[in-house]
Amino acid sequence: MKSKTLMALSASAVALPGVLVSTSAVSDTPPTAKIISYRASSYKEDALASEALLAGSPERYDIEIHQLRYSSPIGEKYSISLDSSYESMSGASPWYTVKSANGDTKVAMSGASIYEKRRDVTASVKRYYDRGNFGASFTISDENDYRSNSASVDGSFTLANDSTTLSAGIAHSDDDINPTDAAFFNRILSANKSTTSAFVSVTQILNQFSIIQTGVSSTRAGGYLTAPYKLSDHRPEERNQFTWTTSWRRYFREQRSAFHANYRFYDDDFGVRSHTIDFALHKSFSRLITLVPNVRYYQQQAAHFFTPATDFARTMEFNSSDYRLSKYDALSAGLKFNIQLGDYTLVLSGERYRTSGSSNPAVIDFTRLSAGIDYTF
Amino acid sequence: MTACQFVPAYQRGDLARPEMAFDADPLGSKLNQHIYFSKEASTGGNGVAAGGCGCN
Numbered sequence: 111m112k113s114k115t116l117m118a119l120s121a122s123a124v125a126l127p128g129v130l131v132s133t134s135a136v137s138d139t140p141p142t143a144k145i146i147s148y149r150a151s152s153y154k155e156d157a158l159a160s161e162a163l164l165a166g167s168p169e170r171y172d173i174e175i176h177q178l179r180y181s182s183p184i185g186e187k188y189s190i191s192l193d194s195s196y197e198s199m200s201g202a203s204p205w206y207t208v209k210s211a212n213g214d215t216k217v218a219m220s221g222a223s224i225y226e227k228r229r230d231v232t233a234s235v236k237r238y239y240d241r242g243n244f245g246a247s248f249t250i251s252d253e254n255d256y257r258s259n260s261a262s263v264d265g266s267f268t269l270a271n272d273s274t275t276l277s278a279g280i281a282h283s284d285d286d287i288n289p290t291d292a293a294f295f296n297r298i299l300s301a302n303k304s305t306t307s308a309f310v311s312v313t314q315i316l317n318q319f320s321i322i323q324t325g326v327s328s329t330r331a332g333g334y335l336t337a338p339y340k341l342s343d344h345r346p347e348e349r350n351q352f353t354w355t356t357s358w359r360r361y362f363r364e365q366r367s368a369f370h371a372n373y374r375f376y377d378d379d380f381g382v383r384s385h386t387i388d389f390a391l392h393k394s395f396s397r398l399i400t401l402v403p404n405v406r407y408y409q410q411q412a413a414h415f416f417t418p419a420t421d422f423a424r425t426m427e428f429n430s431s432d433y434r435l436s437k438y439d440a441l442s443a444g445l446k447f448n449i450q451l452g453d454y455t456l457v458l459s460g461e462r463y464r465t466s467g468s469s470n471p472a473v474i475d476f477t478r479l480s481a482g483i484d485y486t487f
Numbered sequence: 488m489t490a491c492q493f494v495p496a497y498q499r500g501d502l503a504r505p506e507m508a509f510d511a512d513p514l515g516s517k518l519n520q521h522i523y524f525s526k527e528a529s530t531g532g533n534g535v536a537a538g539g540c541g542c543n
Contacts, residue, residue: 149514153522177514193517273493307531317492321502323509327531353532357509361501368506376529384529392506400506410528434528446515459515474526480515 140189140238144182149457149482151175155201155474158217162471164208166219170474171201177482187239193232200225204472206341206420207431215418217472220339228253242267242275249283255338258285260305275313277325282306289338303333311355319363324356336430342422343430345415351378368392370404381414382435402446402459412437418469431470438468455484 155170174197181191202219210216234247244265251258264279283305289297311325329351336345354375361368370390377383390404413435415428444461461478494502501507510516524530 147514149518151518175518177518179514193513195517195521271493272496273491314491315494315499315502318494318498319501321507325532329531351531353529355532359502359507359509361504361507363501368504370511374529374532376532378529380528382528384527386529392511394506408523408527408529413528434526440527446512457512457515461519476522476526478518478522480518482514 140183140186141181142183143486145180145484145486147177147179147482147484149175149177149480151177151478151480153476153478155476158204158219159471162215162217164216164218166205167202167221168219169201171199171203173197173199187237189236189238191232191234193230193234195228195230197228198225199227203339204433205339206422207418207470207472209419215469215471217470218341226253226255228256255288255290256285258283260284264309273315276310277313278308278310280306280308285333287334287338292338297338298334298336301334301338303331303335305329305331320358320360322356322358324354327353327355329353337432340420340430340432342420342424343432344424344428345430346380346428349378349380351376353377366394376410380435381412382410384408384410398450400448402448404444404446406440406442406444408440408442410438433468433470433472433474436468436470436473438465438473440465453486455486457482457484 151174153171153173153175155172157170158168160168176196177194179191179193181189183189201224202221203224205218205220207215207217228251230249230251232247232249234245236243236245242265244263246263247261249258249260251260260281260283262279262281264277266275266277268275285303285305287301287303288299289295291297292299307327307329309325309327311323313321313323315321329349331349331351333347335347335349337343355373357370357372359368359370368391370388370392372386372388374386375384376386386406386408388404388406390402392400392402394400413430415426415430416435416437417426417429417431418436420431421429440463442461442463444459446457446459449456449458457480459480462475463477464475465473505511
């Protein structure tokens with residue numbers, strides 16, 4: 111008896127920067143159909159509070175995103191997928207922070223004249239065997255000031271009892287940074303960084319209705335890790351990151367619902383440690399309509415070199431007032447509708463993300479809305 | 488707590504449902520992970536797709 115059924119259940123959720131994860135539970139066997147998917151999304155950050163603005167524009171980023179994906183079987187033992195994204199961004203970005211006389215943190219923003227575009231393409235191929243699979247992918251991401259090339263390989267192997275799958279993979283990326291207006295703002299003219307990651311995971315069928323996957327990953331980034339557009343931002347040239355991720359799925363037949371729970375622990379030698387937990391319920395109301403509410407909670411500690419006010423005097427070797435390195439919590443909630451019409455599936459979704467507890471008022475809240483369609487043939 | 492049970496292939500239909508996948512929406516996951524990668528200090532472990540600067 112082939113072990114394809116188990117392989118169908120073991121799509122890897124633990125993946126790497128540059129790795130496009132397996133698409134669904136049924137995608138670790140050669141897919142039986144071709145699928146073309148398209149999504150259009152709007153991402154909008156809330157404006158900076160007026161009382162926190164020191165200079166510049168309070169308007170934050172608006173991003174329009176278009177995504178296209180094609181996946182197809184190739185014969186009986188291979189599959190391919192192509193993913194591409196196109197983003198157009200505009201808005202203002204935090205530049206530096208200062209402490210006001212009453213102790214509040216004020217943020218100097220750039221002008222609202224930033225316009226950027228980003229494109230990425232990922233090509234993936236997978237070979238299927240009786241007891242496992244082996245895949246490879248290559249990704250190019252291109253902006254006017256940033257280019258990233260990454261490649262990855264991963265594989266899975268099913269153990270003899272057909273209830274356990276081991277997965278592993280490695281990935282590597284090389285990035286080139288060429289900040290705009292570098293000479294005018296005394297930014298670095300050009301720089302590069304590289305990132306190498308590895309993961310292992312195990313997937314276990316618990317019973318007829320539930321399955322669990324747990325894994326760890328390790329990432330080492332080296333090179334220019336400083337934010338080039340922040341004023342007086344100095345970060346180490348090496349960053350070692352660790353994650354432990356566990357995902358659980360439980361199907362409730364009478365309720366026609368699938369419950370998803372995911373947890374991630376993250377730790378790095380910048381001093382950032384975080385916990386992420388999210389839940390989703392895939393509730394089918396008929397064969398045509400699925401509703402998916404979800405909630406996500408994220409909490410992180412500050413990097414050890416984070417300073418609420420920009421350290422212009424550079425009293426420490428490393429320092430950054432980047433809000434992303436501050437301590438904060440984030441709670442987000444979302445809702446998604448899937449409506450199936452023959453070979454077409456309409457997808458509508460939205461998410462609201464709110465932060466709290468940061469010493470930097472530039473920390474963001476945002477809203478995302480998406481609409482799209484899947485065509486299966 | 489119950490131990491793992493052996494589940495024969497003919498009883499794995501519910502486990503193989505698309506909504507039971509670890510990643511049931513590849514494009515949605517790719518976008519969300521890219522947003523979180525750009526706006527949070529943590530990354531990895533959830534299938535972060537196609538890097539990019541995330542500088543701003």
